[in-house]
Amino acid sequence: MFRVALRTQQQATRAVGRRNASTVAVQNLEGRWKTLSTAEQNTIAKQLEEAQKGDWKALTADEKKASYYIAFGPHGPREPLTGPGHTQKVIAGTLAVLAVSGGLFALIRTGGKETPITVNKEWEAATNEYLKSQNSNPISGISSEGYKGTGYIVSK
Structure with a gap:
């Protein structure tokens, strides 16, 4: 009986020592x-x-704060990426991407032909005549009676 009481007292002393250290x-x-x-x-x-793992009511306020900070605090992968100059870096990066895309667009435009051969008034008039001969869209379109639109002529 004495051994059990001594062992319990030693365990309690160790727990209190660990509690003070933590x-x-x-x-x-x-x-x-x-x-x-x-x-x-x-270790902490x-x-x-x-x-x-024990009774949460037995934890001190510092232990509760530390537990919350370790679980949810802004450290490790949860650390915010913003710092001094972050806004300027984002703006500079966005402007750089816009400049590169604008340059690429201009390069592609200069390498392309002016207009395709099908975009001229004669071709569009021939398309209108072909569609009329095929009786295309006879209800409300170019082949309908009394049609007053320009058909497929869009060139000036």
């Missing part, structure tokens, strides 16, 4: 997190994970 380790964790080594970060995270 309380010191988690104070102002948000400010110190980036300066800690990866091993220290992992594991200690908090073990502490959370």
Whole structure:
């Protein structure tokens, strides 16, 4: 019976010692997190994970804040990408993409022919005559009675 009581007391003493050590380790964790080594970060995270397995009412306010920061704080992959000069970089990148696309458009336009041979008044008139001879769109189109439109003539 005495051994069991002694063992329980030793475990409680170790738990209190760990609790005090973890309380010191988690104070102002948000400010110190980036300066800690990866091993220290992992140790603190594991200690908090073990502490959370128990009664949450027993956790201190610092431990709760540290647990929340480790789980959801802006560090690692959740760190914001914005920093000094970020807006200028985005604007410069956007303008560069627009300039490259405008230059590419101008290059393609200069390499192309002026107009295709089908875009002239004679070709369009011949298209109108062909469609009339084929009786194309006889209800409301070019082959209908009393049609007064220009048909397919769009050139000036």
